Amino acid sequence: MESVDKIKVAVAVLLLLAGAVAYQFVPAVNGAARVGMLLASMLAAFAVFWVTALRRDFVDYARDAWKEAKKVVWPSKKETWQTTLVVFAFVGVLALFMLIVDKGLTWVFYELILGRK
Structure with missing residues (x-):
């Protein structure tokens, strides 16, 4: 994995953690806004992960696994x-x-x- 991809994956993980922390430790905001912050961080993390080579490798792996499951x-x-x-x-x-x-x-x-x- 390239260093750029490692940085992107780290950013995605940090976005997920930031969303979880915001959900847990910002109780002053109402429930819908907290869930919205969590979902927004998950979506942002997914978007960052989507442009990495790791995503392509995972998709290829999942596709091959599905083909093998059909052969069983x-x-x-x-x-x-x-x-x-x-x-x-x-x-x-x-x-x-x-x-x-x-x-x-x-x-x-x-x-x-x-x-x-």
Whole structure:
């Protein structure tokens, strides 16, 4: 990234921070004006960011990611439900196993070793 772009990104971040600070620490202004200041700072930050190379890189990345997402073979509804049911069944079996182990260890420690009931 060029130094000019770094400066632009820094300015955009500072604009966002200035808007957030103005929103928080200028309570004398009514609510609509505070929201307006925040939105104006966000819009100004977006405008500054829009002219950077980083924006172009991000747009290219997002476009490529969208193309790749279209290429993915997503599972059918039936496969999704079957997988979900298998996961729920496994969680149930694991919970039952953990309950049995917990009760067994409780019995061993409290009744056999410590003699409590």
